[in-house]
Amino acid sequence: MTHIITSLCVREGSCVTVCPVECIVPGIPQEEWPTFYIDPETCIDCGACIPQCPFHAIFPEDDVPEYYIALGGEVQSASQGTPGFDQPYDDFEYEGNPVHLDHTRVLEPDQEIDLTQDIQPNYDYFSEGPGYSAVM
Ligand code: SF4
Numbered sequence: 001m002t003h004i005i006t007s008l009c010v011r012e013g014s015c016v017t018v019c020p021v022e023c024i025v026p027g028i029p030q031e032e033w034p035t036f037y038i039d040p041e042t043c044i045d046c047g048a049c050i051p052q053c054p055f056h057a058i059f060p061e062d063d064v065p066e067y068y069i070a071l072g073g074e075v076q077s078a079s080q081g082t083p084g085f086d087q088p089y090d091d092f093e094y095e096g097n098p099v100h101l102d103h104t105r106v107l108e109p110d111q112e113i114d115l116t117q118d119i120q121p122n123y124d125y126f127s128e129g130p131g132y133s134a135v136m
Helices: 115-127
Strands: 003-005 025-026 036-038 058-060 075-077 087-092 098-106
Touching: 003 036, 003 115, 036 115
Parallel strands: none
Antiparallel strands: 003 058, 025 036, 075 098, 087 098
């Protein structure tokens, strides 16, 4: 198993500071890989990143919700070209540097979304995406 950073991630990044095996990386290029990703081969499932995320974006792989019911106001990000994700997002990451995302949407209260679709991209990032070289 591994832990998964879902599309509720808006690149705040403080999860990186608590990971004991340094297996969390920001997706690059951001337009294609909009969130942070966890190297599944290195993650030891310690769970330290879960409470660190202010956006509650991280789950153990087996607990990623297929039916996530939004509280309302959560920002969900997607890669460039994903239909319905046409709102820009601006905030600051944990060190105070600006974060800008071009492809997000804001969830409505009780909106149901499937976050399990975020599992495979996490694996893909390291098997065929830029993360392969990032962790070598
Ligand atoms: Fe790192 Fe632990 Fe989170 Fe895995 S569960 S990404 S080892 S902090």
